[in-house]
Amino acid sequence: MSIELEEIAEFLKQHHPFDLLPDEEINALPKRLSARYFRAGTKVLSPQEQCLHLYIIRTGGTETRDPNGQLLARLSEGECFGVRAMYQNGRAANNITTLEDSLCYLLPEKDFHALTGKYPQFSYFFAQMGGERLRSGMQLLESRDDDQLKLMSVKVSDLIARELVSIDKSASILEAGQLMSKERVSCLLITEGGDGVAGIMTDRDLRNRVIAKGRSYDEPVTAIMTEKPISIDPDQYAFDALLTMTRNNIRHLPVMKDGKAVGMITTNNLLARQSLSAVYMAGRIGKLTEPEEMAKVIAQVPELLSHLIEAGATSQNAGHIVTTLSDAATARLLQLAEEEFGPPPVPYVWMAGGSQGRQEQTALSDQDNCLIMDDAYNADQHGDYFKKLADFVCDGLNKVGYVYCPGEMMARTDEWRQPVRTWQHYFNKWIEQPEPKSLMLCSVWFDLRPVHGTKSLFEDLHRMIISKAKDNRIFQAYMVGNALSHHVPLGFFKNFVMIRGGEHDKTLDLKHNGVVPIVDVARIHALANGVEAVNTYERLNAVKAFPSISNQGASDLLDAFEFISITRLKHQVRQIRRGEKPDNFLQPESLSAFERSHLKDAFSVIKNLQGALEHAFGKSGT
């Protein structure tokens, strides 16, 4: 294939849903395309006009308006129009006008249908857009909507999070931009005559229609706003809002009542609803009395996670929300234990370690926890009580769905159910006399977070750990040695080094070769600099201020962490949607070329910062 056609194939691979097609199909596609060019302001299609091609925007942008002039969508590079015509006997449904000079690739109707017939995931993407099978799309969305996530029962009016930010249409672009910046909003309603709606303006408009066009900031906002924006009634349901935004590919939706704007909802509001449903789930756990009942709620975590990821949550959002539910189950089990065995004879605090401690849990998590008792603890007198309590909670968590830790790092293990003084002794030993075995424990016990009980018990211990770890270069060097034992799966030529043979043949282990190395690097920098945070994002943000890692290095690592984590979560969501058990083993071929190259970049960031780690702290022990 020629270089130019290869470029077209590469372009398609980077855009959804073409990235869903297998390589051989996508490489054959350019030969079936043709290219057309339209000046800004050209009407490309009108309702009922013959349209025998699917248009793929290569450069530029277009606007879709229905026959009444109502704005339906704004499309840019990599997006498609003419979809409805593909399902309506080659007749366009809407007006398509170019907003910028645009080059489009045209895919003939018959080739489009050949692809949709052959690849269901490709077809599903368009069928929804085309409305032809909207009904089945609705059903699918509804079936995903379980009892907990009642988008159908939440009114749009409940979604309005803040006072509407608007500006009169006489304002200049500069004034509008300043208002957006001051109010920290991504979208502004342009009003006329008080509360009449003239249009809408987004940060994307500022980028595309002002900065990119070199337009003067003194021009009126009316020059760049979108007129007659699509809107929604406050009495409609959140589900309708989500559907409207998804179908029209817009992120902001004005809420209108009797011709007056009453608010604005964004995709973020809907995201907040998803996390609210997690709050609801947590509330429900707090009312249940049997682990088997809690298990039914926790069993919906994969579904919740899928919703979150599909609604655009970051991995940090998702980790936080999912961990909230583990915390809720833990706290509830402790309450039930106290009801059963009576109040604790001495104060205690239940600690979460590992990913629960860091608030970075995903769809699959085992339990890592320990118990710290007040120094008034006496093994002969109180040992039995805390053993029963720990067994109750650990067994309960196991039943709920958080399986026993294979390394027995749980409060039901005698060693990890101790008074403060013993824990001080443990940490002293691990830090002062590091050895490979104790370092294995560090990844769990240096990421502790109190979940339930007398939290002050942990505070003194935590301060001691932080101050000791900060000053001990030998301990740090041992930690580095341990961190570097997790290799990044990149070969010398930046190719992926995959697992060979066995059940996970030709896959990458995104957890152990991607997430864990970053968590390790963040932990070392945090401990060495006296940072108390245990969450990896918080640790990396906090260590930017210290010389052990460059600001850029920490930022790169944050980006890499988010990318690898979200890739892992999306992989798990795909498995969940297919009804499979989620795991961490990803086949690189399942990614688009663009994602693959991103993933390689993320891995090389880790590799570089592992190298820098050794340089900053030395390395011993392994």
Place this chain on the structure above:
Amino acid sequence: MGLRQKILDSRLYRDFIQRKATGPLRTYYDVPPADPERSVMETEFIALDLETTGLDPKKDEIVSLGWVIIRQLSVDFSSCEHILVRPTKELSESSVVVHRIFDSDVADAPSIEAALEHLLPQMAGRVLLSHHAPIELGFLGQACKQFFGAPLQIPTVDTLVLALRDIRRSGETMKSGALRLDTLRRNHNLPPFRAHNALSDAIAASGLFLAQIAKRDPKGELELDRILR
């Protein structure tokens, strides 16, 4: 247009050379040329680019050809062709550096004569489109004379000439590099392209041409005559 060029492009001259032409060039002349009074929309173009060992058609040789057809102001990628040509002499170092085509690549390639047998039917009845057309016209004309006994006459649109007219009409001063294909494409919001393959250059020129026409007349109703070189 100079008088000499007018004569060379004339119907009379075409009739004259048609009688001298042999082989595929004879067949080429059997098809009437594109009508300069038709609209651009109704005209078919062949965007063509050559790579050569140098700039002199008398001394240098064609090493590759790439083309794509434009119909109804739409670039038809299914018509793409890219042909390497086996030169009669060894490739010079400078040519290898520029085109990255090595002797080993072209050892089994067709001769220029065979390549033209394939190309000429594609050119018949169409308008040649090229960025800086004198190269294409010079080399193809030379080859036609050498192998098929007569020069090549073809209505031609040169995107470089169109760009030059645009700049002159705008009254702006010409910046250095302003007529380069990649600069012009960028100015028309066309995607960047990786150069140095005859086909990629031909496709790049075809995109630029669409943009240049859209600027003149979005419906493409203007007469071919107004954009011919």
